[in-house]
Amino acid sequence: MPDGNEPELDTYQPADERLTPPESFVDQANVADPAVYDEFTDPDAWARAADMLEWDEEYDTVLAGESEPLRWFDGGRLNAAYNCVDRHLDERKNQRALVWEGRLGERRTYTYLELYQEVNEFAAALRSLGVEEDDVVTIYMPMIPELPIAMLACARIGAPHSVVFAGFSADALATRMNAADSEYLVTCDGYYRRGDAVSLKNKADTACVTVDEDVTTVVVDRLDGFEYTLGEDEYEYGPLVEDHRRERVTPVARDATDDLFRIYTSGTTGEPKGVTHTTGGYLSYATWTSHAVLDIKPADTYWCSADIGWITGHSYIVYGPLALGTTTVMYEGAPDHPEKNRLWEIIERQAVDVFYTAPTAVRAFMKWGEEYPEQHDLSSLRLLGTVGEPINPRAWKWYYEHIGNGECPIVDTWWQTETGGILVSTLPAVKDMKPGAAGPPLPGVGATIIDGDGDEVAAGEGGYLVIDQPWPGMPQELCEGRDWVERVTEAAPPLDSFDWAYPTEDGALADDDGYITILGRVDDVINVSGHRFGTMEIESAIVGVEGVAEAAVVSGTDEVRSDSVYAYVSTTAECGDEDRLREAIIDAVTDEVGTVARPKAVVFTPDLPKTRSGKIMRRLLEDIANGEDLGDLSALRNPEVVGEIESAVDPD
Ligand code: WT7
Numbered sequence: 001m002p003d004g005n006e007p008e009l010d011t012y013q014p015a016d017e018r019l020t021p022p023e024s025f026v027d028q029a030n031v032a033d034p035a036v037y038d039e040f041t042d043p044d045a046w047a048r049a050a051d052m053l054e055w056d057e058e059y060d061t062v063l064a065g066e067s068e069p070l071r072w073f074d075g076g077r078l079n080a081a082y083n084c085v086d087r088h089l090d091e092r093k094n095q096r097a098l099v100w101e102g103r104l105g106e107r108r109t110y111t112y113l114e115l116y117q118e119v120n121e122f123a124a125a126l127r128s129l130g131v132e133e134d135d136v137v138t139i140y141m142p143m144i145p146e147l148p149i150a151m152l153a154c155a156r157i158g159a160p161h162s163v164v165f166a167g168f169s170a171d172a173l174a175t176r177m178n179a180a181d182s183e184y185l186v187t188c189d190g191y192y193r194r195g196d197a198v199s200l201k202n203k204a205d206t207a208c209v210t211v212d213e214d215v216t217t218v219v220v221d222r223l224d225g226f227e228y229t230l231g232e233d234e235y236e237y238g239p240l241v242e243d244h245r246r247e248r249v250t251p252v253a254r255d256a257t258d259d260l261f262r263i264y265t266s267g268t269t270g271e272p273k274g275v276t277h278t279t280g281g282y283l284s285y286a287t288w289t290s291h292a293v294l295d296i297k298p299a300d301t302y303w304c305s306a307d308i309g310w311i312t313g314h315s316y317i318v319y320g321p322l323a324l325g326t327t328t329v330m331y332e333g334a335p336d337h338p339e340k341n342r343l344w345e346i347i348e349r350q351a352v353d354v355f356y357t358a359p360t361a362v363r364a365f366m367k368w369g370e371e372y373p374e375q376h377d378l379s380s381l382r383l384l385g386t387v388g389e390p391i392n393p394r395a396w397k398w399y400y401e402h403i404g405n406g407e408c409p410i411v412d413t414w415w416q417t418e419t420g421g422i423l424v425s426t427l428p429a430v431k432d433m434k435p436g437a438a439g440p441p442l443p444g445v446g447a448t449i450i451d452g453d454g455d456e457v458a459a460g461e462g463g464y465l466v467i468d469q470p471w472p473g474m475p476q477e478l479c480e481g482r483d484w485v486e487r488v489t490e491a492a493p494p495l496d497s498f499d500w501a502y503p504t505e506d507g508a509l510a511d512d513d514g515y516i517t518i519l520g521r522v523d524d525v526i527n528v529s530g531h532r533f534g535t536m537e538i539e540s541a542i543v544g545v546e547g548v549a550e551a552a553v554v555s556g557t558d559e560v561r562s563d564s565v566y567a568y569v570s571t572t573a574e575c576g577d578e579d580r581l582r583e584a585i586i587d588a589v590t591d592e593v594g595t596v597a598r599p600k601a602v603v604f605t606p607d608l609p610k611t612r613s614g615k616i617m618r619r620l621l622e623d624i625a626n627g628e629d630l631g632d633l634s635a636l637r638n639p640e641v642v643g644e645i646e647s648a649v650d651p652d
Contacts, residue, residue, distance in 0.1 A: 016511075017393070018432040019400075021409040025382065029429030031292045036430065040444035046472050049288035050076070050280065053083050053323065056253040059280070063470065068481040071257050072281035072472045079251035080260055080283050081156035084322035085119055086251065088112045092298065096327040099301070100145045101346055103192045103333040108145060112325070115149070117246075122146075122153035122237075124244035129184070129216050129235070133158035133252055136182040136262060140173055140204055142166040142191040143332040146220045146237060147308050148318045150186045151261070158252035159184075160259040160276070165309030166191065168594040170206035172272070176264050179274055183213040186237075188220035189228050194337055201228045256280025259476060263311055265417035266534035267488050268523045275418050276476035282420045283319055285473030289421040290320030293411055293442070294354055295383050295428060303329035304356040304385075305343070310531055311417040312387055316356060320421070335361060340368045344376040355403070356385035356413075358530040359395060366398045373402050383428055385411045388530020390518050396435035414438040414518055416504065417532070420473030423447070424516050437515040445471055447516060449508050454494035457509075462519055464493045465508035468501050478502060489523075524618065526555040526565060533565070533597045535618070541592035542567055545584045547575030552608050552616045556600065556625030564600035565589075566625040568645065570607055578604055601625070603648045607641045624649055 026032050039045055043063040050059060050073050059076030085097070093113040100108040110118065131137060137154045139161050141147040147163070154161040162180045164173050177185070185208070190199040201219060208215045219230065220237040230236065254260075260279040267273035290296045294316065302321050306312035308330075321328040329350055335343050343365075347355060365372070384404050391399075391412055400410055410433055414424035424447060426432070426439035433439075441447040446469035449457050457463040470479075477484040485492070485502065492503035507519035521527060524535040535553050542551040549570045556566040567585065575581055582602045589597055609617045612635070623630055624645055633639040 016434070018434050020432050021429055022407055024407075025409055026429040028382075030295050030297065031427055032429040034430050036292075036427070037443045043470070045444055046072070046284070049284035049472055052287045052291065053078060053280075053284060054087050059256055065479075068479070070470050070474075070479045072278065072470075072474075072479075073256035073284065076256040076280050077253040078256065078280060078283070079156065079158075079253055080279055080319065081119060081123075081152040082251040083283060083287075084152060084155075084319060085112060085116050088298075088325040089116060092325060095298075095325075096301075097322060098145055098148065099327060099329045099350060101329070101331045101333065102144070103337075104195070110145060115152075118149050118241070119152045119156060120248050121241045121244045121246075122149055123156040123249040124247040125218070125240045126153055126159065126184070127157060127249065128240075128244065129218070131157065131159050131184055134259070135159045135184060136180045137161050137184040137186060138173070138177050138180065138182040139163045140166060140168075140185060140187045140200065141220065142188070142200070142222070143307060143330055144188065144191075144220065144222055145330065146186075146188070148330070151308075151314075151318060152322075155260060155279075156249055156251050158254050158258070160261050162262045162264070163309055163314070164264070165307060165594070165596070166200060167307075167309070167596045169591050170203040171210075171592045172594055173203065173207040174210045176272060176274075177207065177211045177213075177215070179264070179272070180262055181213065182211075183215055185215050185217045186220070187217065188222040188237075189226045190223045191332075192223070194334065197223045197226055199226070199228065205231075254279040257476075257479070261314065263314065263417055265311070266525055266532040266537060268525060268534060268536060269488070270534065270536045270540045272534075272537070273488055277314075277420050277473070278476055278479070281472040281474065281479075283323060285421045285471065286315040286320035287323040289442070289473075290316060290324055292427055293413060293422050293425050294320070294356060294385060296321055296324050296326050296354060298325040300353040301327045301329060301350050301380075302354045302356075303331070303347070303350070303352045305331060305335075305361065306356075306358070306387070311420070312356075315421050335364065336368070339372075341372040341375050344373045344378060347378055347381065348376040351380040353380055354383045354385070355381060356387065358388040359386050359391035360389065360529040362386065362391065362395045362399045365403070366395055370398075370402045378403060378405065381405075381408050383411065384408050385413055387413045387415070387422075389527050390438075390520070391436070393435040400435075409433060412438045414506075414516070418475055418478070418502075419467075419471070420475065423467065423471065424518075434511075434515050437511065437517040439516065440514045441516070445469065448498075449510055449516075450493050452493050454497055459510055459512045462507055462509045464522060465504045465506045465516070465518070466493075466495065466498070466501050467504060468498050470500060474502070526553065528555070528564060528597065531596070533593070537593055538565060538567070538589055538597050538599075541588045542569060542585050544592070545581070545588045547571055547581050548585065550608055550616075552618060552621055553599065554618050554622040554625055556622070565597060566621070567599040567602045568605055568608055568621050569602060570605055601649070603645065605641060605645045605648055607638055609639075609641055609645070610637050611635055612637045621645070
């Protein structure tokens with residue numbers, strides 16, 4: 001029964017403009033032959049992705065498992081760190097693998113040889129601390145070189161890593177460590193935020209108090225002379241690695257289906273959702289898409305401005321680019337510090353060829369104005385990309401003109417933490433671009449849009465986006481079967497008409513050419529600056545505050561961040577001063593989830609709008625936050641509350 005909470009799936013009309021990629025781009029592109037789309041007639045076509053890697057043992061089958069579990073590149077054995085580092089030593093040991101730009105303007109580079117040495121030494125150090133194959137190592141660090149080094153060191157010894165974004169709170173870290181049964185933590189003393197030193201070690205210490213296991217911790221020295229105490233089972237990175245100088249660790253051959261890493265994302269339950277990516281399937285997929293979509297070549301300097309704490313950084317700062325032997329740039333700072341030209345200055349200085357960022361960043365650049373990019377020579381750029389949320393045609397065009405000078409194709413790449421890599425995007429040399437639409441599914445990827453009854457919708461009609469063929473980047477949990485999907489998915493339409501299907505929980509529509517426009521999430525998940533947060537996770541932090549009766553969070557749109565968190569809160573009789581309560585609510589979200597999910601607005605209301613069956617009408621709250629026309633309120637049990645909420649949001 002419709003109760004007013006359904007997604008608005010049919011309201012968006014994509015632009016019908018199309019742009020053709022410049023010939024100069026097509027001539028040099030990794031994948032330029034349209035025949036690639038016809039070559040994926042069956043799963044065996046994915047051999048091309050696996051064959052980009054070096055295997056210790058060749059796989060027997062591309063896709064095994066008539067039913068579940070599905071096994072990509074079954075029988076094959078390989079090591080991810082070997083593929084990202086060692087195998088490049090013959091041809092390019094003195095080429096830069098990693099270029100780091102620090103927050104205080106520091107610069108550090110690692111050649112492939114230097115990266116090889118550091119990864120070996122830290123791998124030896126981890127082993128000496130007792131880390132064995134299949135032990136989960138949690139990594140909680142800002143954007144410093146030791147973060148990818150630690151990931152690769154784990155991969156070398158077959159220990160899956162679990163990277164937790166440094167902006168998450170101690171509680172969030174502890175929850176993830178417990179969920180992964182992780183006994184090892186690599187962190188650092190702290191980081192700089194706009195020049196001020198902020199402790200990370202304190203947060204890690206707080207987390208470890210509530211971790212079930214005894215934790216062994218390695219602390220990287222990021223801040224100069226920052227004081228912290230080193231407890232029992234805690235080691236400083238520098239001296240530890242020094243003890244293992246020049247040691248070499250043979251890369252552990254892992255089954256293609258073995259775990260490479262685990263990562264947590266938000267779902268509709270209060271608990272974060274753990275996703276595990278495989279060594280063979282994931283690495284093949286990250287590598288192939290880096291080659292085919294991002295057009296990365298070994299001679300390039302490539303920059304993805306995401307944080308490695310999210311999946312984007314795993315796949316497209318670390319694994320894909322390094323597997324291809326390119327130079328990958330890592331930036332620790334903020335885009336507007338010390339000046340709003342910071343990114344353009346880096347692109348000019350490093351002669352970046354390919355730049356991949358989030359639409360929220362593009363909208364910020366647009367707001368700051370074109371005078372900043374205009375100060376710099378950006379002619380090294382060849383290709384631009386976006387990820388994380390829809391990019392509106394106006395921001396798309398600004399990016400195209402003012403960053404790409406009208407000469408660089410843009411890839412609008414749709415994917416998720418679960419998918420491991422890009423599933424929907426134009427191949428930049430093969431397909432025209434349509435600003436606002438991500439593009440067709442990649443070759444070999446099956447995507448269908450269906451309505452609430454499970455029937456495919458016509459072109460131009462909105463519905464649920466479903467992936468209907470397995471792909472090598474799919475997570476372990478999905479390889480194992482549909483149970484997982486059923487457990488973690490709320491907003492899935494019936495999937496009976498498919499042999500196999502993964503419901504993405506995104507609303508979408510496709511045009512006559514099969515270009516997909518993403519309309520947004522259909523579950524209770526908020527996309528803040530291109531990353532997912534569960535409404536439940538934030539709401540449970542808020543209702544834990546004394547004085548709060550009920551809470552609902554929705555996304556409100558501001559000019560730059562496509563979505564920011566708006567919290568609607570009803571209070572108990574003895575809630576006290578509103579300003580104090582508002583502060584307590586913001587603190588609770590900061591402590592329990594992290595600064596990333598801080599509400600932009602906390603609106604107090606005597607009651608939350610509810611349907612007759614008692615469900616909170618989130619859609620309506622979202623419309624209020626965004627100043628939209630509210631339409632028919634007759635489905636509400638308590639319509640009188642709406643006027644009060646409206647005046648609380650916007651007193652004028
Ligand atoms: C959700 C996944 C993929 C890494 C970053 C976020 C949204 C992602 C696009 C795009 C429109 C997009 C979807 C998706 N999304 N890319 N190009 N156009 N929406 O990873 O936190 O797992 O979030 O981000 O809603 O489901 P994530």
